[in-house]
Amino acid sequence: MDSRQIQQVRHFNRVVTxxxxxxxxxxxxxxxxxxxxxxxxxxxxxxxxxxxxxxxLGLDSGYLSRLLRSLEAQGLILVDKQIGDGxxxxxxxxxxxxxxxxxxxGLSDELAQSILAPLEAAQRDRLVDAMxxxxxxxxxxxxxxxxxxxxxxxxxxxxxxxxxxxxxRFESGFDPTKSNPARDDEMAPxxxxxxxxxxxGCPAGCCALKFGDKTTGEIKRMWTASxxxxxxxxxxxxxxxxxxxxDAGLTALRLETNRTLKEAxxxxxxxxxxxxxxxxxxxxxxxxxxxxx
Amino acid sequence: MDSRQIQQVRHFNRVVTxxxxxxxxxxxxxxxxxxxxxxxxxxxxxxxxxxxxxxxLGLDSGYLSRLLRSLEAQGLILVDKQIGDGxxxxxxxxxxxxxxxxxxxGLSDELAQSILAPLEAAQRDRLVDAMxxxxxxxxxxxxxxxxxxxxxxxxxxxxxxxxxxxxxRFESGFDPTKSNPARDDEMAPxxxxxxxxxxxGCPAGCCALKFGDKTTGEIKRMWTASxxxxxxxxxxxxxxxxxxxxDAGLTALRLETNRTLKEAxxxxxxxxxxxxxxxxxxxxxxxxxxxxx
DNA sequence: TCCATTCTCTGACTTTAGTCAGATATCTCT
DNA sequence: AGAGATATCTGACTAAAGTCAGAGAATGGA
Numbered sequence: 182m183d184s185r186q187i188q189q190v191r192h193f194n195r196v197v198t199x200x201x202x203x204x205x206x207x208x209x210x211x212x213x214x215x216x217x218x219x220x221x222x223x224x225x226x227x228x229x230x231x232x233x234x235x236x237x238l239g240l241d242s243g244y245l246s247r248l249l250r251s252l253e254a255q256g257l258i259l260v261d262k263q264i265g266d267g268x269x270x271x272x273x274x275x276x277x278x279x280x281x282x283x284x285x286x287g288l289s290d291e292l293a294q295s296i297l298a299p300l301e302a303a304q305r306d307r308l309v310d311a312m313x314x315x316x317x318x319x320x321x322x323x324x325x326x327x328x329x330x331x332x333x334x335x336x337x338x339x340x341x342x343x344x345x346x347x348x349x350r351f352e353s354g355f356d357p358t359k360s361n362p363a364r365d366d367e368m369a370p371x372x373x374x375x376x377x378x379x380x381x382g383c384p385a386g387c388c389a390l391k392f393g394d395k396t397t398g399e400i401k402r403m404w405t406a407s408x409x410x411x412x413x414x415x416x417x418x419x420x421x422x423x424x425x426x427x428d429a430g431l432t433a434l435r436l437e438t439n440r441t442l443k444e445a446x447x448x449x450x451x452x453x454x455x456x457x458x459x460x461x462x463x464x465x466x467x468x469x470x471x472x473x474x
Numbered sequence: 475m476d477s478r479q480i481q482q483v484r485h486f487n488r489v490v491t492x493x494x495x496x497x498x499x500x501x502x503x504x505x506x507x508x509x510x511x512x513x514x515x516x517x518x519x520x521x522x523x524x525x526x527x528x529x530x531l532g533l534d535s536g537y538l539s540r541l542l543r544s545l546e547a548q549g550l551i552l553v554d555k556q557i558g559d560g561x562x563x564x565x566x567x568x569x570x571x572x573x574x575x576x577x578x579x580g581l582s583d584e585l586a587q588s589i590l591a592p593l594e595a596a597q598r599d600r601l602v603d604a605m606x607x608x609x610x611x612x613x614x615x616x617x618x619x620x621x622x623x624x625x626x627x628x629x630x631x632x633x634x635x636x637x638x639x640x641x642x643r644f645e646s647g648f649d650p651t652k653s654n655p656a657r658d659d660e661m662a663p664x665x666x667x668x669x670x671x672x673x674x675g676c677p678a679g680c681c682a683l684k685f686g687d688k689t690t691g692e693i694k695r696m697w698t699a700s701x702x703x704x705x706x707x708x709x710x711x712x713x714x715x716x717x718x719x720x721d722a723g724l725t726a727l728r729l730e731t732n733r734t735l736k737e738a739x740x741x742x743x744x745x746x747x748x749x750x751x752x753x754x755x756x757x758x759x760x761x762x763x764x765x766x767x
Numbered sequence: 768t769c770c771a772t773t774c775t776c777t778g779a780c781t782t783t784a785g786t787c788a789g790a791t792a793t794c795t796c797t
Numbered sequence: 798a799g800a801g802a803t804a805t806c807t808g809a810c811t812a813a814a815g816t817c818a819g820a821g822a823a824t825g826g827a
Contacts, residue, residue, distance in 0.1 A: 182590050186602045190586035193605040198494050268793045268804045293483035297475050299615045309479045311607035312486035318601040322592045561774040561823045
């Protein structure tokens with residue numbers, strides 16, 4: 182990472198956040214404190230419960246409560262008990278609140294137009310493309326890869342999606358009971374680890390490592406959500422697991438995969454895995470790979 | 475401008491400003507109120523006068539004064555009379571303030587690194603390029619084209635640069651006394667207008683229109699700063715003058731140019747100007763153009 | 768010289784944002 | 798039914814940010 186790149190990023194931070202920040206100030210205030218405006222915006226068209234708002238906006242519960250009282254007094258929101266759990270409160274916009282929300286929506290559009298309007302068509306296209314690229318990569322930079330229990334809610338969700346995808350993609354379909362199993366306890370300490378990758382807090386991929394015979398580990402359950410592909414998330418998970426394997430004293434990793442999973446094979450090859458003779462009898466596998474750490 | 479583009483811009487505004495804003499919060503605070511931190515940052519290595527700080531940061535004079543008192547009490551800045559104008563105060567950093575400033579610099583670098591570090595080299599390159607593009611175009615979108623007296627300080631500066639450039643670029647050099655003149659009063663109401671384009675407040679180009687014989691106007695002194703080329707500034711100035719000409723009831727515009735100014739000729743052609751027979755005896759001209767409005 | 772203007776400063780405010788320690792109601796688990 | 802956890806609310810704070818009216822010094826131009 183050279184210093185020219187760092188300077189460019191700093192420059193971008195200054196110029197772009199300042200300009201857009203200033204525009205947001207002037208467009209989105211509508212004579213209301215920012216906290217209240219954000220709250221209306223987040224409660225949005227469908228409403229939300231107070232707990233969700235608190236965690237999304239990162240506010241103190243006392244503070245949030247007061248903001249809600251204020252919006253209630255202005256006749257913009259209704260707060261009533263959540264059916265099901267009587268501790269939770271549900272926030273919804275009154276018709277007047279909906280109107281406010283619509284006004285914010287309109288102003289956000291205007292703000293975006295005020296950026297695009299002075300440009301020529303070709304410049305607009307380039308700006309929009311470049312913004313999409315920056316946004317995409319900023320999100321990628323914030324990918325959070327974390328060790329997690331294979332039984333956790335998000336891990337379960339990933340595995341379900343993974344199996345579902347295999348069923349779709351394998352020519353012969355996929356029946357977990359016919360495949361070599363990887364039980365939860367094999368993917369959790371001390372026998373192994375399970376990692377989940379998250380994009381903006383939403384699970385976007387998973388992967389597991391079984392420590393195996395203490396010299397050779399096995400990679401299992403490598404999966405990336407289709408909505409999050411092409412961002413290097415699988416590579417990042419693989420590299421994370423390799424680092425964990427090295428720390429655990431393993432000297433090699435191996436894995437098997439199905440011939441329909443072309444992108445996975447390309448990843449393994451580019452990360453230095455070599456195809457080897459079958460080392461197990463997994464019925465759904467067509468390729469076996471290994472790498473020395 | 476389609477709504478998909480507007481949505482992309484809005485999305486960018488949300489995701490990117492939020493993420494970078496949050497990072498700046500966590501990196502740049504150093505246990506100090508944001509206002510004070512910004513002030514140290516702006517006063518910077520070379521110091522600044524209070525008026526410049528006030529307009530740059532957009533602060534109330536009373537508020538700014540209080541911030542300065544606070545930083546002074548912390549031993550971070552010195553405030554003394556400006557030599558020349560005794561009403562102005564000059565702010566400069568003490569050695570302790572310089573150290574604070576350096577710390578902010580270091581943290582800004584760290585912040586930038588924290589964005590780049592999780593990415594692969596190729597992704598980093600793409601992010602930096604896309605950021606440069608966004609920054610460039612956001613600046614372009616904020617180009618400010620304004621009618622101005624040809625005698626104003628910035629107009630003078632533009633014209634000096636313009637003549638200097640002609641001297642460099644014309645094969646025969648350029649001597650203003652041998653060229654057909656355009657006097658200041660011909661480029662100001664009621665005889666004409668002079669416009670200056672600014673990028674972030676700095677003059678980046680100029681252009682003049684002489685109303686001429688009330689049906690046909692003349693474009694003169696079209697110039698863009700070399701540091702600001704390739705951003706459509708000249709085109710924007712030209713379009714601005716055409717709009718003014720139309721409003722003034724003119725039905726045609728014409729201009730002459732030198733053969734070495736290839737990019738200007740390309741601009742005129744692409745904006746619908748056709749080459750015509752010489753309509754004056756400007757000794758430095760090789761091409762004459764005209765356009766019906 | 769004098770008068771309007773410019774620039775900075777001070778005092779007296781308000782609003783916004785945020786924290787913290789309980790109080791109260793409700794839920795979950797045993 | 799009771800213990801402990803969870804979710805929200807209230808009261809009592811503080812800090813930061815910002816506004817407004819005017820005072821006082823310096824300047825620029827008539």
